[in-house]
Amino acid sequence: xxxxxxxxxxxxxxxxxxxxxxxxxxxxxxxxxxxxxxxxxxxxxxxxxxxxxxxxxxxxxxxxxxxxxxxxxxxxxxxxxxxxxxxxxxxxxxxxxxxxxxxxxxxxxxxxx
Amino acid sequence: xxxxxxxxxxxxxxxxxxxxxxxxxxxxxxxxxxxxxxxxxxxxxxxxxxxxxxxxxxxxxxxxxxxxxxxxxxxxxxxxxxxxxxxxxxxxxxxxxxxxxxxxxxxxxx
Numbered sequence: 001x002x003x004x005x006x007x008x009x010x011x012x013x014x015x016x017x018x019x020x021x022x023x024x025x026x027x028x029x030x031x032x033x034x035x036x037x038x039x040x041x042x043x044x045x046x047x048x049x050x051x052x053x054x055x056x057x058x059x060x061x062x063x064x065x066x067x068x069x070x071x072x073x074x075x076x077x078x079x080x081x082x083x084x085x086x087x088x089x090x091x092x093x094x095x096x097x098x099x100x101x102x103x104x105x106x107x108x109x110x111x112x113x
Numbered sequence: 114x115x116x117x118x119x120x121x122x123x124x125x126x127x128x129x130x131x132x133x134x135x136x137x138x139x140x141x142x143x144x145x146x147x148x149x150x151x152x153x154x155x156x157x158x159x160x161x162x163x164x165x166x167x168x169x170x171x172x173x174x175x176x177x178x179x180x181x182x183x184x185x186x187x188x189x190x191x192x193x194x195x196x197x198x199x200x201x202x203x204x205x206x207x208x209x210x211x212x213x214x215x216x217x218x219x220x221x222x223x
Contacts, residue, residue, distance in 0.1 A: 004156075033211070035213075040215070041215055042117075042200055042202075042213030042214050042215045042216055043157070043200075043213045044213070045210060045211060045212070048210075056206070056210055058210075088154075090156050090157070092156075101145075101147070101159060101162050102147075102159070102211065103159055104149075104156035104157045104158070104159075105156050106155055106156045107154075107155065107156045109154070
């Protein structure tokens with residue numbers, strides 16, 4: 001069974017640029033959630049995708065957007081990067097909307113300078 | 114709005130010294146309470162899900178319990194490899210909305 005994978009591992013961007021982060025869900029999982037984790041904080045829910053549709057969103061501005069593909073992999077796009085966007089971005093997958101046990105990938109460390 | 118409060122923020126134990134971590138929560142319609150372990154720079158590792166008050170689950174030296182307002186993660190005779198941040202989270206709503214606490218950073222000294 002393949003676990004959740006994310007790419008890239010680390011990324012450095014300049015304020016104002018755009019970034020795309022990628023996630024492959026665990027085998028058999030059709031739901032992907034994205035989280036932002038600032039240093040010393042718990043993960044904050046960004047949004048969730050189920051069967052290629054956004055299925056819920058946290059308190060993040062529209063410049064945070066996403067996609068889910070037919071194979072259930074997903075992308076997180078962030079436009080007009082700000083310094084406060086520097087964080088660990090985590091992807092989690094789960095099976096269906098009724099199950100809440102989410103399995104996390106290793107994360108992408110984004111630094112905005 | 115769902116809220117999760119964890120205490121203490123940091124805990125230092127001697128190897129073999131048992132203790133408990135606390136997670137207090139307020140949520141409209143609990144769908145599940147989750148415990149995760151997170152090592153520095155890595156993604157959270159799933160430990161337990163608890164669904165209703167009175168439920169208990171165990172895994173090696175860890176035991177999680179749930180009441181209507183809080184959950185405890187009991188660590189019995191911890192070892193240095195148990196050192197990590199332990200995150201508590203609650204699930205609610207029609208979709209898989211999960212709200213995390215800030216975690217308890219546990220350090221076990223040999």
